Amino acid sequence: MTARLDMFSAATDAFKPMLAFEDSIRESGLEHSLIKLVKTRASQINGCAYCLHMHTKDARAAGETEERLYLLSAWRESSFYTPRERAALAWTETLTRIEQTQASDSDFEELKSHFTEREMVELSLAIGAINVWNRLAVGFRSQHPATRVENAA
Template identity: 65%
Template structure:
C-alpha cells in the first residue's frame, strides 16, 4: 500500500475546524477511556490501520488494558465493558454503519439511559468525527508508523 498524498502537508489549514472540534470534544465531559474505545471501535469497523494504531497506543498510554483492546471486536460477548461503554459502543456501530442500521431505537434507548442529553450530542459528534478521520486516512492511504526491527 502506498500513500496517495500527505493531506496534512498539502492543506493543513483545511483541517483547522476538525482539529478544533477535537479540542472541544476533549472537554465535553466524556471520560478518556470511553472516547478511545469509541475511536478504536469505529476505526476497526472502517479498517483504518493508521487510526487503530494511534488509538491503541493512546489508550494504552492512558491505562487501557490489553484484554479490553483485544476483545473490542467482540464487546457484546465480553463482560469487560460497563453498561455505559456498551451503550456507547452500540451507538458507535449504529452510526458508523448508518446505511445498514438506520440508527435503531434500541441503540438510542441504551445511550439515553446512560448519557445525559449533552453527552449524547458529544458522543454522536465524536463518532461522526472519527468516521471523518477514518475516511480521510483510508482514502489517502495514510500509513501507520512502523516499529523499527533491530
Template identity: 60%
Template sequence: MEARLDPPGAAPEAYQAMVKLEGYLQQCGLEYSLIELVKTRASQINGCAFCLHMHTTDARAAGESELRLHLLAAWRESPLYSPRERAALAWTEALTLVADTGAPDRDYEAAKAQFSDRELVDLTLLIGAINTWNRLAIGFRLIHPTESAGSATASHDH
C-alpha cells in the first residue's frame, strides 16, 4: 500500500488548523490517559492502523497497561475502566457511529454526569478530531513510518 498524497503538503493551512485544534485538546484539562483511550477506541471502530499504532504507542509510553489497551474493544464487559472513562467511551462510540446511533440520550446523560459542560464540549471536539484524523489517514492511505521502514510515507501529529 502506498500513500495517496501528503495532506500537510497539499493543504498546509487546513492541516495547521487541525494541528492547532490538537494542541488545544492536549492542554484543555482532560486527562491524558482518557484522551488516548478515546483516540484508540475511535480508531478501532474506524479501522485506522496509522492512528491505532500512534495512540497505543503513546498510551503505553504514558503508563497505560497492555491489559486495558487489549480490552478496550470490550470495555463494556471489563471492570478495568472508571465510570468517567466508561462515559467517555460510550460517547465516543455514539458519536463515531452517529449515523447509526443518533447520539442516544442515555450516552449523553452518562457523559453529562461525569463531565462539566466545558469538558463535554472538549470531549466532543476530541472525538470529532480523531475521527477527522482517521479519515485523513485512511482516505489517503497513510502508513505509520515504523510500519514500513524505508518507504515514503506521510505523517501527522495528533
C-alpha cells in the first residue's frame, strides 16, 4: 500500500483543534487503559493499521498485557475484561458501527450501569475522535512505521 499524502504536512494548522481535543480526552478522568482499549477496538473495526500500530504500542508501554490485546477483537468471549471495560467496548462498537446499530438501547443501558453521565459523554467523545483519526489515516493511506521481519524459511 502506498500513502496518498502526508496529511500532517499538507494541513498542519488543521490538526491543532484535533490535537487539543485529544489532550482533553487524556485529561478527562477516564482510565488511560480504557481509552487505549477503545481506540484499539475502533481501529480494528475500521481496519486502520496506522492507528492499531500506534495504540497497541502505547498500550503495551503503559502496561497493557499482550493477552488482552490479542483477544480484544473477541472480547465478548473472553473473561479478561472487566464489566466496565465490556460496557465501553460494546459502546465503542455500537457508535463505530452506528449505521448498523443505531446506538442500541441495550448497549446504552449497559453503559449507564458502569459510567456516570459525564463519563458516558467523555467516552463517546473519545470514540468519536478515534473514528475521525481512523477515517483520515485509512483515507489517506497513512503508513505505520515499518519494521521488516525476514522470513526465516
